[in-house]
Amino acid sequence: xxxxxxxxxxxxxxxxxxxxxxxxxxxxxxxxxxxxxxxxxxxxxxxxxxxxxxxxxxxxxxxxxxxxxxxxxxxxxxxxxxxxxxxxxxxxxxxxxxxxxxxxxxxxxxxxxxxxxxxxxxxxxxxxxxxxxxxxxxxxxxxxxxxxxxxxxxxxxxxxxxxxxxxxxxxxxxxxxxxxxxxxxxxxxxxxxxxxxxxxxxxxxxxxxxxxxxxxxxxxxxxxxxxxxxxxxxxxxxxxxxxxxxxxxxxxxxxxxxxxxxxxxxxxxxxxxxxxxxxxxxxxxxxxxxxxxxxxxxxxxxxxxxxxxxxxxxxxxxxxxxxxxxxxxxxxxxxxxxxxxxxxxxxxxxxxx
Amino acid sequence: xxxxxxxxxxxxxxxxxxxxxxxxxxxxxxxxxxxxxxxxxxxxxxxxxxxxxxxxxxxxxxxxxxxxxxxxxxxxxxxxxxxxxxxxxxxxxxxxxxxxxxxxxxxxxxxxxxxxxxxxxxxxxxxxxxxxxxxxxxxxxxxxxxxxxxxxxxxxxxxxxxxxxxxxxxxxxxxxxxxxxxxxxxxxxxxxxxxxxxxxxxxxxxxxxxxxxxxxxxxxxxxxxxxxxxxxxxxxxxxxxxxxxxxxxxxxxxxxxxxxxxxxxxxxxxxxxxxxxxxxxxxxxxxxxxxxxxxxxxxxxxxxxxxxxxxxxxxxxxxxxxxxxxxxxxxxxxxxxxxxxxxxxxxxxxxxx
Numbered sequence: 252x253x254x255x256x257x258x259x260x261x262x263x264x265x266x267x268x269x270x271x272x273x274x275x276x277x278x279x280x281x282x283x284x285x286x287x288x289x290x291x292x293x294x295x296x297x298x299x300x301x302x303x304x305x306x307x308x309x310x311x312x313x314x315x316x317x318x319x320x321x322x323x324x325x326x327x328x329x330x331x332x333x334x335x336x337x338x339x340x341x342x343x344x345x346x347x348x349x350x351x352x353x354x355x356x357x358x359x360x361x362x363x364x365x366x367x368x369x370x371x372x373x374x375x376x377x378x379x380x381x382x383x384x385x386x387x388x389x390x391x392x393x394x395x396x397x398x399x400x401x402x403x404x405x406x407x408x409x410x411x412x413x414x415x416x417x418x419x420x421x422x423x424x425x426x427x428x429x430x431x432x433x434x435x436x437x438x439x440x441x442x443x444x445x446x447x448x449x450x451x452x453x454x455x456x457x458x459x460x461x462x463x464x465x466x467x468x469x470x471x472x473x474x475x476x477x478x479x480x481x482x483x484x485x486x487x488x489x490x491x492x493x494x495x496x497x498x499x500x501x502x503x504x505x506x507x508x509x510x511x512x513x514x515x516x517x518x519x520x521x522x523x524x525x526x527x528x529x530x531x532x533x534x535x536x537x538x539x540x541x542x543x544x545x546x547x548x549x550x551x552x553x554x555x556x557x558x559x560x561x562x563x564x565x566x567x568x569x570x571x572x573x574x575x576x577x578x579x580x581x582x583x584x585x586x587x588x589x590x591x592x593x594x595x596x597x598x599x600x601x602x603x604x
Numbered sequence: 605x606x607x608x609x610x611x612x613x614x615x616x617x618x619x620x621x622x623x624x625x626x627x628x629x630x631x632x633x634x635x636x637x638x639x640x641x642x643x644x645x646x647x648x649x650x651x652x653x654x655x656x657x658x659x660x661x662x663x664x665x666x667x668x669x670x671x672x673x674x675x676x677x678x679x680x681x682x683x684x685x686x687x688x689x690x691x692x693x694x695x696x697x698x699x700x701x702x703x704x705x706x707x708x709x710x711x712x713x714x715x716x717x718x719x720x721x722x723x724x725x726x727x728x729x730x731x732x733x734x735x736x737x738x739x740x741x742x743x744x745x746x747x748x749x750x751x752x753x754x755x756x757x758x759x760x761x762x763x764x765x766x767x768x769x770x771x772x773x774x775x776x777x778x779x780x781x782x783x784x785x786x787x788x789x790x791x792x793x794x795x796x797x798x799x800x801x802x803x804x805x806x807x808x809x810x811x812x813x814x815x816x817x818x819x820x821x822x823x824x825x826x827x828x829x830x831x832x833x834x835x836x837x838x839x840x841x842x843x844x845x846x847x848x849x850x851x852x853x854x855x856x857x858x859x860x861x862x863x864x865x866x867x868x869x870x871x872x873x874x875x876x877x878x879x880x881x882x883x884x885x886x887x888x889x890x891x892x893x894x895x896x897x898x899x900x901x902x903x904x905x906x907x908x909x910x911x912x913x914x915x916x917x918x919x920x921x922x923x924x925x926x927x928x929x930x931x932x933x934x935x936x937x938x939x940x941x942x943x944x945x946x947x948x949x950x951x952x953x954x955x956x957x
Contacts, residue, residue: 283807288916346943563641590699
């Protein structure tokens with residue numbers, strides 16, 4: 252059995268009784284019942300995900316997968332392709348958005364070269380797991396072979412297995428110039444939504460470039476005919492190496508019962524792919540935020556995920572995941588640290604009826 | 605001139621040129637323009653509020669005002685009145701929701717007895733500024749005299765003046781059994797919205813208690829006839845001591861150019877009162893979250909404030925303010941810590957047109 256099949260088989264839906272048990276404790280804390288809303292939901296879910304009745308967050312890791320895209324040659328982005336490489340160096344130097352927000356959240360950033368069209372020297376914080384030197388141009392044929400796509404997924408699974416452990420929470424992130432183009436193609440392939448409905452302006456493209464982007468995505472879908480019932484095929488044909496890596500990380504995290512905070516549009520395309528392989532991954536995912544990219548909500552709704560934040564973000568890298576992590580952790584602390592009515596000597600609700 | 609009039613006169617709208625200057629720096633950072641959405645807004649606003657081109661958050665203080673309400677005698681809450689006192693002790697013991705979330709945010713909690721119907725001993729973290737031993741029952745007459753309401757406001761102003769300083773950010777919070785009842789009455793008085801449209805279930809009351817609550821608010825409005833053009837009168841007639849304290853804290857913070865994060869429904873009633881006294885306070889306010897209490901959004905919209913979080917919270921105490929503070933601080937860090945395109949050697953946007 253392949254690494255991928257093995258991990259997919261390990262993933263089990265969480266036990267709802269664990270959530271009910273957690274709610275019992277939440278209802279004894281000195282606050283009106285349910286008054287901390289989604290913070291209580293996050294605490295319940297952390298109990299169910301980890302199987303620990305007193306879960307803690309002790310280690311936070313953001314995995315930022317970087318890759319290039321052949322389709323960048325079609326002029327679908329506002330930035331030149333070399334920015335993928337340059338931004339990897341910026342991540343390693345600590346000056347990018349994800350570095351700032353990860354520091355704020357107390358998280359470590361691991362940068363994975365899974366498909367950048369450049370040979371990096373060894374560097375602290377860089378994990379070299381290159382599968383492709385950028386994907387092929389999906390307007391002209393499949394972005395990757397099935398084997399390459401599977402290798403990218405397995406890289407993500409390995410990372411999850413290596414870094415999972417008690418008290419660990421993962422976040423996903425990515426960097427890849429032009430990668431909203433394959434992500435939009437994947438959403439359309441998986442959900443059947445029109446290309447127009449799932450394609451946004453990425454880094455901020457003008458009207459002419461947007462028209463080009465729509466045409467390129469339509470051509471790529473026509474050329475490759477991805478089949479929604481074959482998620483690996485969708486990834487290979489119109490996906491990307493970093494998206495496949497993220498799908499793998501999510502699959503691995505779910506197999507290891509490790510909570511995973513999914514960043515924005517691109518990361519969610521990876522999540523959707525993992526979900527189509529085994530819907531139980533949903534139980535291990537926290538949707539960090541609602542991106543400006545309009546295809547994002549369609550994906551989240553198709554998986555029944557409710558984003559934590561809505562701050563008009565559209566940077567990627569893992570920035571939304573880092574921010575949302577702090578809110579999830581707040582929920583866990585509420586659960587662990589608040590006094591009960593008994594402990595604090597506070598009177599409980601009156602019988603009103 | 606009274607302390608209140610003096611502070612109101614000091615408040616000036618922020619200078620929009622400072623925001624434009626901040627945006628110039630934001631646009632040089634290694635990210636697509638505007639891609640960090642509201643985080644960029646928070647950074648711009650922090651520059652404009654403080655007048656510092658490189659603002660920092662170094663000290664975070666949540667002021668949790670506690671007070672009792674005569675109207676609790678009408679049976680409008682799910683909790684008995686002694687819970688106000690008990691929760692003050694819980695705050696001082698560090699076991700309440702606000703303690704947990706303030707620790708998470710790196711904030712200090714200051715508890716102000718501004719109107720609890722109990723004499724507290726001196727205690728670390730407790731500020732004794734009692735103006736009333738609970739308000740009078742507003743169903744039967746005014747909750748406070750104008751002089752009492754003004755004294756509560758001035759207590760808030762004094763606190764703001766004492767604690768403001770470079771790098772300081774304030775948050776508001778409150779505790780007062782039955783206080784959604786006066787807050788709803790205030791929203792109706794100020795906005796003209798119907799009592800039904802601004803009255804929620806507070807700590808979680810049942811249908812019969814809810815009907816009572818509606819009747820009590822209607823009676824109080826009929827009895828006291830608050831006049832929206834006289835905000836101090838509204839506060840005195842159908843408000844509360846903690847709500848007045850919060851209004852004062854916001855007025856004082858605005859006079860001192862100190863950012864203030866306003867918590868949920870009750871705190872926003874205080875903010876609305878301050879806003880009706882001088883609309884420029886709005887420039888200094890961050891609306892932390894969108895409460896479950898349905899009158900909340902009506903108030904926020906009437907001031908043109910857009911809440912940062914939407915997590916189905918309805919606890920008060922300052923819990924939403926503590927959480928939102930961490931997000932605002934993230935925006936400030938983005939502004940201060942990200943590398944520019946030049947520093948990082950990253951190529952800027954291509955000319956697309």
